[in-house]
Amino acid sequence: MTDLPVSLRTLRYIVEVADAGSVTDAARRLGVSQPSVSVALAQAERDLGVQIFVRQHARGMNLSVPGRVLVDQARGLLRAASELADTARSLGDPLSGEIVVGSFPRLAMRYMPRIIASFRQAFPNITVRLIEGDHAELVAGLENSSIEIALGYDFARPEHLSAEELASLPPMALLSRDHPLAGSETISLSELASDPFILLDLPFSRDYFLGLFSSCGLQPSIAFRSSSPELVRGLVGNGMGFSLHNTLPLGAVAYDGSESVTVPISGDPLPVRIMLLRLATSDPRPAVQAFREFMHKVFTAGNSAY
Secondary structure (H helix, E strand, O other): OOOOOOOHHHHHHHHHHHHHOOHHHHHHHHOOOHHHHHHHHHHHHHHHOOOOEEEEOOOEEEEOHHHHHHHHHHHHHHHHHHHHHHHHHHHHOOOOEEEEEEEOHHHHHHHHHHHHHHHHHHOOOEEEEEEEOOHHHHHHHHHOOOOOEEEEEOOOOOOOEEEEEEEEEOOEEEEEOOOOOOOOOOEOHHHHOOOEEEEEOOOOHHHHHHHHHHOOOOOOEEEEEEOOHHHHHHHHHOOOOEEEEOOOOOOOEOOOOOEEEEEEEOOOOOOEEEEEEEEOOOOOOHHHHHHHHHHHHHOOOOOOOO
16 A cells, blocks of 8 residues: 555645645644744645646735646545544544344334434434345344344244343234234134235244144135235235235225235234344444334333334
């Protein structure tokens, strides 16, 4: 790596003289003495072997041709140096800078918009960069430190990941509004087993939902499979069958305008647990810790705002 032939301070002096048009005005803007600027300019011209300014008594200091090239590049270098200084200062502030948060897509679409917006209000100097990914991608991101903390499920979790439960979500039946059981207080899986089943076909999710039936000795009649929660809701809303969901949207209207209702499943079926995941071998830095604590507050019992 080649060292700079002049210092950043000297480059700042050169750019300021170019903008001000005189050494006197530049020195006043910089808050230094005029001789300091003059000496720095003369030394820079000796070190670089070029004349940077053409000195004209009536017109002041004008840039030479090589001086224009130098000043153009110096502006970019000084801007980058200023950004680096800002970054370095933010690293010293425990509650500022960027944190990288991972999330399972279904959880991201349901919770993250409001969480990020309210977290920004509480911690305006912390920026959240959100990375969506499936279970394997979240685990890999946590392991290689490209993700600092993640919102996921308690599925196939490696022992080196720390997991803190945020919520336990029981499965709910998703029915069209005109389904015969839509007005029920609860529904058993045996009442639904013969109806067309629309399966949310995602890794781990499919095994979980099918396992709910098999634990009752039932075999659902799968009519459609989809990896899109919105397509599943649309199919249900249009009377093509029923589905099971844990992470439910706040509204009843699907993307296509159809509507559905949710009814609890009787018999205390196995819930899905939402977990906050991070590497167990490293302590979260203060900004990440602030997000961790904020997430626990969000998911406390009765916090219906999210």
